Amino acid sequence: xxxxxxxxxxxxxxxxxxxxxxxxxxxxxxxxxxxxxxxxxxxxxxxxxxxxxxxxxxxxxxxxxxxxxxxxxxxxxxxxxxxxxxxxxxxxxxxxxxxxxxxxxxxxxxxxxxxxxxxxxxxxxxxxxxxxxxxxxxxxxxxxxxxxxxxxxxxxxxxxxxxxxxxxxxxxxxxxxxxxxxxxxxxxxxxxxxxxxxxxxxxxxxxxxxxxxxxxxxxxxxxxxxxxxxxxxxxxxxxxxxxxxxxxxxxxxxxxxxxxxxxxxxxxxxxxxxxxxxxxxxxxxxxxxxxxxxxxxxxxxxxxxxxxxxxxxxxxxxxxxxxxxxxxxxxxxxxxxxxxxxxxxxxxxxxxxxxxxx
Amino acid sequence: xxxxxxxxxxxxxxxxxxxxxxxxxxxxxxxxxxxxxxxxxxxxxxxxxxxxxxxxxxxxxxxxxxxxxxxxxxxxxxxxxxxxxxxxxxxxxxxxxxxxxxxxxxxxxxxxxxxxxxxxxxxxxxxxxxxxxxxxxxxxxxxxxxxxxxxxxxxxxxxxxxxxxxxxxxxxxxxxxxxxxxxxxxxxxxxxxxxxxxxxxxxxxxxxxxxxxxxxxxxxxxxxxxxxxxxxxxxxxxxxxxxxxxxxxxxxxxxxxxxxxxxxxxxxx
Numbered sequence: 321x322x323x324x325x326x327x328x329x330x331x332x333x334x335x336x337x338x339x340x341x342x343x344x345x346x347x348x349x350x351x352x353x354x355x356x357x358x359x360x361x362x363x364x365x366x367x368x369x370x371x372x373x374x375x376x377x378x379x380x381x382x383x384x385x386x387x388x389x390x391x392x393x394x395x396x397x398x399x400x401x402x403x404x405x406x407x408x409x410x411x412x413x414x415x416x417x418x419x420x421x422x423x424x425x426x427x428x429x430x431x432x433x434x435x436x437x438x439x440x441x442x443x444x445x446x447x448x449x450x451x452x453x454x455x456x457x458x459x460x461x462x463x464x465x466x467x468x469x470x471x472x473x474x475x476x477x478x479x480x481x482x483x484x485x486x487x488x489x490x491x492x493x494x495x496x497x498x499x500x501x502x503x504x505x506x507x508x509x510x511x512x513x514x515x516x517x518x519x520x521x522x523x524x525x526x527x528x529x530x531x532x533x534x535x536x537x538x539x540x541x542x543x544x545x546x547x548x549x550x551x552x553x554x555x556x557x558x559x560x561x562x563x564x565x566x567x568x569x570x571x572x573x574x575x576x577x578x579x580x581x582x583x584x585x586x587x588x589x590x591x592x593x594x595x596x597x598x599x600x601x602x603x604x605x606x607x608x609x610x611x612x613x614x615x616x617x618x619x620x621x622x623x624x625x626x627x628x629x630x631x632x633x634x635x636x637x638x639x640x641x642x643x644x645x646x647x648x649x650x651x652x653x654x655x656x657x658x659x660x661x662x663x664x665x666x667x668x669x670x671x672x673x674x675x676x677x678x
Numbered sequence: 679x680x681x682x683x684x685x686x687x688x689x690x691x692x693x694x695x696x697x698x699x700x701x702x703x704x705x706x707x708x709x710x711x712x713x714x715x716x717x718x719x720x721x722x723x724x725x726x727x728x729x730x731x732x733x734x735x736x737x738x739x740x741x742x743x744x745x746x747x748x749x750x751x752x753x754x755x756x757x758x759x760x761x762x763x764x765x766x767x768x769x770x771x772x773x774x775x776x777x778x779x780x781x782x783x784x785x786x787x788x789x790x791x792x793x794x795x796x797x798x799x800x801x802x803x804x805x806x807x808x809x810x811x812x813x814x815x816x817x818x819x820x821x822x823x824x825x826x827x828x829x830x831x832x833x834x835x836x837x838x839x840x841x842x843x844x845x846x847x848x849x850x851x852x853x854x855x856x857x858x859x860x861x862x863x864x865x866x867x868x869x870x871x872x873x874x875x876x877x878x879x880x881x882x883x884x885x886x887x888x889x890x891x892x893x894x895x896x897x898x899x900x901x902x903x904x905x906x907x908x909x910x911x912x913x914x915x916x917x918x919x920x921x922x923x924x925x926x927x928x929x930x931x932x933x934x935x936x937x938x939x940x941x942x943x944x945x946x947x
Contacts, residue, residue, distance in 0.1 A: 370846055391850075393846070393848045393849055393850055398847075399843065399846040401839050401843060403839055405842070405843035407844075409861045418844070418847055418857070423847070467846075470847060
């Protein structure tokens with residue numbers, strides 16, 4: 321097992337700074353994910369770690385050893401690419417043996433190792449198939465087996481499931497997590513899909529415009545997004561912008577005055593009275609309430625239902641509060657009853673308001 | 679019923695078109711063979727191979743020379759072109775666009791002008807490599823564009839992910855190139871190899887210009903000389919068919935040795 325650390329990685333592509341001072345750490349046996357939108361620099365960061373490209377600034381360390389100047393074949397990493405990279409002129413067995421041979425594994429061991437890794441990805445019996453005879457999912461499994469065979473210290477995944485259909489993608493992400501747990505390898509996974517990242521990661525690095533925006537466990541990121549980008553990229557948020565006023569009526573209680581409504585907030589940290597703030601409220605944290613329930617919530621507001629839409633496992637209700645649209649996601653058994661609320665006046669209640677860093 | 683007969687007619691027309699195209703290509707070759715083996719005696723036609731017995735020893739020697747020059751030209755061009763094409767595609771360097779423009783531009787220079795340039799450069803300016811190796815050097819230079827450009831196209835079409843995957847699995851640059859990249863660009867390289875093989879075997883204009891300074895004569899030049907002195911007689915047609923047969927054999931041999939992996943589906947494999 322090996323730890324990975326990058327220190328202030330910078331990579332320019334002509335006049336574009338693709339990676340802008342990325343500091344990242346993956347501990348021994350940890351599964352971390354770099355999550356971000358297309359073009360945010362996450363794949364470039366992964367390629368810098370693999371040694372496929374060299375940084376303009378910064379360093380990469382494996383177990384404290386500086387590997388910045390080592391070529392990829394000297395780093396002992398396994399890299400699973402977005403596009404299946406099985407060599408089309410070699411059978412499955414020969415594809416897997418390629419890495420074994422390149423890493424100097426004795427030929428007498430090849431057969432056993434090929435069998436082992438194919439078993440691990442549930443692809444026994446496919447040794448003699450050519451890559452063109454495999455489906456997308458099978459090819460990606462073989463790709464993972466091929467990468468595992470030479471026993472790399474670190475496994476790097478560059479959006480390996482993005483070209484696979486939804487059902488298989490769902491299955492394979494659990495497979496990858498299972499393989500990580502069975503092998504105990506340090507893995508760094510790149511994706512733009514937050515569900516994928518949440519399912520498999522120990523920690524997630526959220527990346528935007530070449531920079532790391534926030535690091536944390538999936539739960540941390542979801543419940544305490546620290547920037548507007550993280551709050552909008554991970555899940556859905558209602559954003560409010562206003563002036564923080566410390567009321568003094570109750571310890572630790574403040575109000576965000578938006579001009580449209582007042583939002584009470586606890587735990588506003590070290591922010592001074594009168595500061596301009598942006599805060600987020602998750603749609604699933606807001607409830608449509610009956611008059612008797614008003615006392616149960618810190619914030620109670622009145623508005624008119626603009627529309628209520630069935631979105632599969634929830635009903636999305638848009639409520640107009642003095643011109644501000646607040647999104648609410650209803651998940652309970654009674655959610656379908658909200659579908660007929662369009663035009664009605666309702667009361668909404670919620671507690672959690674999270675102030676974001678600007 | 680009507681639909682079926684229309685489909686049959688459409689298929690028939692397609693088939694007829696293909697036969698017509700193939701006939702156009704094969705007709706000159708068939709007529710040459712006819713001239714070589716069909717003899718008319720008092721109004722009766724018969725087949726005879728006497729024309730082949732009349733071919734001189736000197737012609738066969740020159741077939742050997744032509745074949746040697748072609749094979750060496752192919753080997754040199756492939757050895758030089760493949761690394762050059764790889765470097766041109768993979769790396770960015772100042773003047774890359776100018777080099778590519780120049781390489782493409784050479785295609786449009788008339789053969790006689792290019793042949794003359796080679797003769798002037800090699801033998802009258804540098805005054806070296808006379809004789810057999812001079813011929814090979816000039817041919818290699820002249821035909822290198824064919825292997826270089828087809829290799830460039832092949833490398834451009836190759837997804838860099840294969841090389842990256844090989845490198846990440848522990849392969850050095852050379853291993854990745856030899857075991858992964860080269861087999862994958864095979865079809866493109868094969869196209870260039872076949873072009874150089876056949877064209878250098880049958881090249882006439884450059885050979886005519888080179889024969890003076892190098893004192894080397896090739897089989898196509900021998901056939902030309904025979905046409906000038908004896909006219910299109912059966913033994914000259916026989917020589918021409920021998921050249922065709924040598925070209926075809928060289929192509930089939932190459933495909934059998936190196937091409938089977940890439941050119942499955944042709945009648946030759």
